[in-house]
Amino acid sequence: MANETLIREFMQRIWNEKKLEDIPKYLAPEYTIHLDNADPWEGKTLKHDEFATRLHHTFGPFPDVHFDIKTAISDGNVVAITWIMTGTNTGQIGEWPATNRKIEAQGMTFYHILDGKIAGHTQAYDRTSIMKQLGFI
Template identity: 25%
Template sequence: MTTEANKVTMHRFVEFINTANEKLAEELISIDAIFHVPGQPEPMRGPVGYLTIIGMMRAGFPDIQWVLDELVVEGEKVAARFTMRGTHQGTFFGVPPSGRKIVVQAMNFYRLSDGKFVEEHGQPDMLGLLQQIGAVPSH
């Protein structure tokens, strides 16, 4: 796939993570895809695995949305900088709902093959997120 095609695929991926649309998951994510998730000992796999990741986020932040702030594409490799926004309305990492709004940066690296995602290394600012919901002191 071309760099331009991979940029289009990345924008469709943002639509997917903001809607958790199962049809988009199947269109965009390889059945063999591997997603390395901070705090998880084993990677998540395939469309179902990514829907599980989104489900974990939505359990704590039902209104969570990702905005793609910056995108660098070089062949099959993609670097993306996101801002996540949401409201802490459910238990997240054992922290009961605080009702607090979050604004968290994330830097993710992807590999695509034949127009589908085959690998992700996600690096959200978990310390910043946990500070914003009151789980960790901010000073």
């Protein structure tokens, strides 16, 4: 499978369709978050079950979270995507109650591929804009 196809399928099946049972199909046994500002897992290497736990931290507050890939560029063992994330906050975020507000954020992720599987990412997006849209700041 081409690296770009791998990432597009991963984003659709895992993030958009929430088919967590497919995590081993897409992820290497160890997944490293190289850089992802304000992500509690930044700098950590996760196994499949830990990656699923990380996803639940997003799906709980935003069960309808959806990523629309705008661009994808593959270069060797890296695939860079730009995306628009949308969702509705119907679950608690830490100490903050659900707001039932819709959010939209743009970002970019560089996925690192190893032996045909995703082995980690480097990511940038403005989480502050989400907190503003939710009325928390």
